Amino acid sequence: MKAMLKRLDLNSATAFETFQPSEAERFGLWLHAGVGMADADAADDFRFFVCNDAWLSYQRELGIACGARYLLIDGPFDASTVKAQLEAFLESCVGESWDEVVAAVSKVGLWEFEDYQP
Template sequence: MKAIVKNIDTGSDVAFDAYHPADEECFGRWLTVLVGPENEEGGHLYQVLACTPEWIQREFLHTGAVWGRHMLIVSRYDQGRIRRELDHYVEGCTGDNFWEIAQKVARIGAWEFEDYQS
């Protein structure tokens, strides 16, 4: 089975395709990424923080430390690059079923079903 990125949302009234930060060299933006089976409707949601090293330094300099889980760190804002990185990672995740794939995608994004127990 194969999964794909079906949608990327900025969590605001500005669509991902229309979003542009004020400073392309220093930005951080949480993205909601919908990932689902290639030939089926729907999918699961993941949160990924797309940001630059400069933004991390500016935001966390006063604390001296920051965890890096669920982050895509890019040198500058490049919408196409962000999309390609997400697509590349997700398309590389394979499994016998979508649940197996979803757990692999959860390594890079905060999954809506993280820690779910049946």
């Protein structure tokens, strides 16, 4: 099984494809993604924090500790580059079961059922 990006948005009225951050050279933002298997229509929700090195450096200058889960993009913000990098990461998330695929995706993204206890 392999993960596949089914949808991508900012969880706002602004479309991801047309979004421009106030500082394209230094950006960090949360993306909401539907991730599922390539051979199915269904998708689980994940949140991904996407940033570039300039944003991380700025946070360090401010003395702000950054979490370990983020997708690092090289260079300024470009929606098509961000989407392509996320798709490339997801293509590397494979497993024998959906649980194994989710575990791989969760190394970077936050799964909607993370820490869920029935």
